[in-house]
Amino acid sequence: MLSFIARRLLIAIPTVLIISFFVFSLQFLLPGDPVLAMAGEERDPETLDRLREQYGFNDPFLVQYFNWLTDALRGDLGQSLRMNQPVTALIVEKLPVTFQLAVMALIFAMAIGIPMGILSAVRKGSWLDYVANFVALSGLSIPNFWLGILLILLVSVNLGWLPASGYRPFSVDPWLSIQTMIMPAFVLGTALAAALMRHTRSAMLQVLRSDYVRTARAKGLREKVVILKHALRNALVPVVTVSALLFGELLAGAVLTEQIFTIPGFGKLVVDAVFSRDYAVVQGIVLVTSVAFILMNLLADTAYMILNPRMRDGA
């Protein structure tokens, strides 16, 4: 077990290095001078030169990369050109926002996806199964930025029930914070709910076919008990690990959702940064999300191994 984790961590090192190199070279590939973008309307040559010098843009590529990497290892991801703030501080500041959104989306997704998956597995082949499947597939197919627009149109513009946006930090006003996050979290959660529904359904189907469920049934246990106590517990193992994996995708999905609802989180930060050529921010965010994603993967795999003895023997 430990050797498995150690091996995975070792393999992750070159992966992270590749990502870091790739992410850093973006700055040299992207057209557009960050200093010009930063100077805006007031771009006299002296200011530009001073800024270039200040941010080390005049050093050779590898020197810049090395400096950036060693700083990053110490937790310093550089300085945002646009906001004049350390990137690490920005990320620490935005992380809770996107985290709240992602957690609320995950709650939505689990609350909708898992029961739907169970029902459709138990009633396999029924009209309910068909409807649930179709709804799930629709959830996967609907572009979430459109769903966001439609919801704003309906709920905010026509009905006036929920604010169209206006993020409030949870720490300042928890209730309002949750209120303003309901729509974005729902939008972000739909695709995930659909994925979870499908995973739950297939996991349930597999478990329902297994010997111990048959044994339980043969013992004359009531169907409800069989499903909830025996089948579900086992079926949830892969579902939970999948949720951990999908959490990474939530971060990517948050990009557009945050754009639509103007939530000042991670996703919005990265899009704005790409457009204003705020490289340090793009680099920092991609690096952090990628590392988080790799760790999530590792966590999911490890959890899966612990929870599933058969896998353990195989490894």
Add this chain to the structure above:
Amino acid sequence: MKLKQTAALSALLAAMAGAGHAQELRIGLQDDADALDPDQSRTFVGRIVYTALCDKLIDITPDLEFIPQLATDWSWNDDETELTMQLREDVVFHDGTPFDAEAVVYNIDRSLNLPESRRSSEIASVEGAEVVDEHAVVITVSQTDATLLAQLADRAGMMISPAAAEEQGTDFGSNPVCSGPFSFVERVQQDRIELERFDDYWNGDDIHLDTVVFLPIPDTSVRLANLRSGDLDMIERLAATDFQTASNDDALRVEDVVALGYQGITMNVGNGERAEGPFGQETALRQALHLAIDREALNQVAFDGAFAPGNQPFPPDSPFYDDRFPVPERDPERARELLEEAGHGDGVTLEVQMANNPVQTQVMEIIQAMAAEVGIDVSLRATEFATMLDQQAAGNFEGSQVGWSGRVDPDGNIHQFLHCEGGLNDGGWCHERTDELLDGARTTNDVDARKDMYDEAREIFDAEQPIIYLYHPSWIWAMDAAIEGFVPNPDGMIRLEGVRYAAE
């Protein structure tokens, strides 16, 4: 019934607010401000925040006349090299430091010499400032500079506390100390900037608000939605297309004024290889494009008529606007003739780049359609703003649809774009006579003489069309109908003197 109750309740609340309860004004801005240091800052929204936070030596009326703020009076010596300013005597900074001639000298020096200063180029003509007595200074310039007063009426003229500046250095922006009507409380990046009433403000009688909160909300429709829901009290830059609906809403008050800036197509006539194309070389083609555009229709379709069609760097109501060249009617026949005469009767192509936001895209789509009708095939290249500036400076464009936020002094709208040595002359326009005229207008304080020089330059520019001006945006503010006393100003700032909630 329910509605009535709500109305009664809000009336009651408004009455309570008017009756001396804490008055808070929450203003939605289009962007987040950058560092709140007048010498380092570069954003437009930053200037809006300063209007509440930092007083300037001089202020500007909506008619663009200079009026006293921290300076009570000023005058030039005979050869226009020394500007003597008398200062207000009852002013203290937010940290209690008294405002005096020493402070002004310190501030001018900081604007000129702080390595991070963005103001040094704006007041490059200034050689130095000296104390005359406790409440008078003299500012020396190397040669007559017609733009200096306008600069002192903006960020270069904002006075910050020397004590605080010394203590904080370049970090001043995270805890600014000025002498304006409101003092800094706290800031959360991308979220809020909070100010509170400064009790020792020299003009405190005109200040009726207790706190002001600036909230950056980039999405225009979201800003409006927040205003409607009551989460904001006032927003700047309402979308032109929301102007009508907001005006019809009884709960809102909408104010607008034509801004100082312009939007136009900068033609590459002399910046690198891309200037070699037909539109860079042939005046007649630029003239044809100019005549192909129906500026009124453009304004109606893209902005519901809320902006002002334009054909010069100054808006039509500016005193420097040349009435001999009014905004032209669309003349497709003449445009087609010009193309024929130039030997492009069977069509000609032009590539124009613009920022990839929906509004600028729509503007160019409209122009594209209008140009197509006279035989000009305009292809569009939507580019992110950052790349666009880069391409523009590098000369990698034929036409570039770009705007300028505008300056109080006319020089700021024309010199740097159309002077051979202009810092923003990306189109590469270079003409001996227009250089003389633009330099001349910069180095005299005689308004009539300046106007004559700009007029003569206009004759050349109108024939040559190095920049095809399209329209002048309007500043549109929307606010809670209970707010009164707001006066729109073409500089787009929000002045809070006299602003209050109506007491019902």
Add this chain to the structure above:
Amino acid sequence: MTAAADPQAMPVRQGRVWRKLRARPAALFGTGLVTLFVLMAVLAPVLPIPGPAETSWTAVREPPSAQHWLGTDHNGRDLLSRMIWGAQASLLAGVVSVGIAVCVGVPLGVLAGWRGGWTDAAISRLTEALLAVPFLILAIAFAAFLGPSLTNAMIAIGIAATPIFIRLARGQTLAVRTEDYVESARACGVREGAILRRYILPNIAPPIIVQATLTIAMAIIAEASLSFLGLGQQPPDPSWGGMLDSARGYMEQAPWMAVWPGAGIFLVVLGFNLMGDGLRDALDPRET
């Protein structure tokens, strides 16, 4: 020909696939949706509709009517026409970007799986690195790097989707490599190229076809997202994502502008997803 004669190398037969597909109404519905949009896209030039860039200043933001079935947009352009021409952009983007991903990803994956060792390690690390960066962020970064255009958006999405196919092809190749018939072919001295062509490719093709269908759905959404952010199709050419972006400015004044393009994306993506699901079941030899 020889491959078809070899029963092991051809685990699925076309006839059976079609029969199974036909038996699933959902998959048929999906195929129908996709066919409908493909027809629309292909027939766009001959349909009796105004040009997608034809403006009318007197008919700006008009609601749906007999003259303009879906209404007009902020430049007075017919939305039906823009929807139909937009279908072209979306489908093209989906197919081309996935084509790129398949053409680059499958050979790399097969190579990694077949060769093993250092080749595998290098390709796998690269794949993991790309997979670790969220798909859309990767596509945005590439698109910003390449500059905004439909072609570049397709390339960006193609690159971002490539690791999916590398991983899949590698896994499938690994699985097939140890099969008896491959081992024996190797032992008989059949050339590497011939083995790959005759045994490996036909065996890994079904899951790749399924994955490709599902990835087209993903790519269409990605293209719409990029166009929505201004990084895809350039004006005045229509794309559904771009149309949604413009529509955002007129949510109150012209809500129909936001409804149609989103519905278009939704339906065509749903179509591909249904089709992919159906194909998966039909091509799965285990399930009867």
